[in-house]
Amino acid sequence: MRKGINAIVERRIYAESMGRCMNPKCQAELFKESGDIMEKAHIIPYCKTVDNSFENLIILCPNCHTNFDKNNAFSTDEVKEWKKIRADEFKRFFSKEYDNFEDLKSKVVPLLLENRAIFENYYLQNKRQLWDSVEGRVLSNNSIIREVLKQNTKLIQKHSVKEFSNLEIVKRFLLHIDEFENTRLSNEKVRGALFPTEINSLFGIEPLEDRFLPSVESIECLIEALQNKGEFETIVLGEDKPYICIKKNNGSEKIYLNDTPRLRQMYYDNNCFRSTDIRFESLNYALKYIKARGLKFDFLDIKNLKVVMVNDVKIVFVYKYCLSKVELLQLAPEEKCVILNLHNWNGKSCISQEAYELAEEMKVRLLTMDEFYGYINSIRN
Incomplete structure (x- = not known):
């Protein structure tokens, strides 16, 4: 036998x-x-x-x-x-090692798109016989993707914490590819390592709605990097799904700021990871409130998202556990501007008494988030 x-x-x-x-x-x-x-x-x-x-x-x-x-x-x-x-x-x-992630992406994306089309048109449509006939194409594409990714892991963003690492997403994808091959001849084809949808985000195929990365400073750095490459168009904040618009293939493309794997990769490619001074989610929330009250805001400098103009009033955003006199001095604010502390941990205690006294001398206005709502309604009227 x-x-x-x-x-x-x-x-x-x-x-x-x-x-x-x-x-x-x-x-x-x-x-x-x-x-x-x-x-x-x-x-x-x-x-x-x-x-x-x-x-x-x-x-x-x-x-x-x-x-x-x-x-x-x-x-x-x-x-x-x-x-x-x-x-x-x-x-x-x-064995080719690509110079940058965009070159790697140009090789991987067409194969991912072909696999996706086969999966959606045959497997999801319950066309089992047709799926069996084209599953080999997915296997062939996967074998190419696997070897290309293994040779170019240095181009993938990584982090010691798996939850924050695009390389971990790629490792899960490689595990999925291996299991997909291993179970090809199995009648039941029971698979545990499912396709990680984060791969589509990482390679710009489909955005993923995830949590916001915290650092406003990283976004500012990315804007400057994109400007230097002639790719930046605009940024739209104060929305449920804020985004950066970039020039892409004679058109425009939106990079959503909660499309976490892709944004992480862009930070990595452009060396834009920065420590967090102001948390992005808090800033975007304040800007959403301004918009919800029918007001417009404008950035004085697109590379500085911490300062906006609203009805001819300059609003400066900070994020301090308790804004101190020294920190206020370091800001060197102009007269009549408003400084809003987004860190709303304990009402008025988010701003020290000494800072309030100095603000009066400097002729600037300090606001906690609780006070911010009333202030925006007052300037709207």
């Missing part, structure tokens, strides 16, 4: 083929809409060796398989050489 081929060996020969017949003069596509046409061939006949090793197996199209096995069109040495040729091609193709 013939022994079955080990699943790991089978996975290796599928990946080795890259979805094409291993005959260099053929290279026929092995995944057709009508079905998977790849065939496993023994280089030295199984009946002579009982050898199901990776070295003795090769993936061929039906025509080349017939020509090899029955027509003796190719010698054993020729077919062995095909494996070497494909291995060299595989190495050249996948």
Whole structure:
């Protein structure tokens, strides 16, 4: 009785083929809409060796398989050489290290999009027979994506805390790819490592609604970096889904500021991670309130989101546990401006008595968040 081929060996020969017949003069596509046409061939006949090793197996199209096995069109040495040729091609193709994330993205995104289209059009539509016939294309694309990502992990943002790391998302994706291959021949195909949707965010395919990254300073740095590259258009704040608009392929693209994996990657690519002085969510909330009262705000400097003009009043945002006299002096505010402490931990105690006294001398107005609501309503009227 013939022994079955080990699943790991089978996975290796599928990946080795890259979805094409291993005959260099053929290279026929092995995944057709009508079905998977790849065939496993023994280089030295199984009946002579009982050898199901990776070295003795090769993936061929039906025509080349017939020509090899029955027509003796190719010698054993020729077919062995095909494996070497494909291995060299595989190495050249996948060992490339890209210079930046955008170049990596240009390679990975078309494959992710093709997989997504196949999944949505066949699997989600319960077209099981058609899905089985095109699942091989997903496997082939995945094998390419896996090797490309493994060679370019240095381009992916990483963090010691897994929750904050795009590299951890990529690792989960690679685990999903491995499990997808391992269960291909299983009747039930029970899979635990599901496709991480954060991958679509990371590669700019579909935004993910996640929490805001805290640092306003990082956003300001990113704006400056995008301006220097001629890519920045505008930033829209005071919305449930604030975003930066950038120039992209002769058009515009929105980068939502709660699309966390993508924004993390942009910070990483542009060296824009900065410590948090003002928390973005608190700033955006205050700007939302201004808009909700029918008022407009304008930034005096787009690279400084901490200062806005509202009805000819300059409002300066700070985020201090308790705004002190020294911190107020360091701000050096202009007369008649308003300073709002977004850190609303304990009402008026968010601002020290000494700071209130100094503000009176400097002719500036200090507000807690509780006072801010009434103040905005007063200038609206």
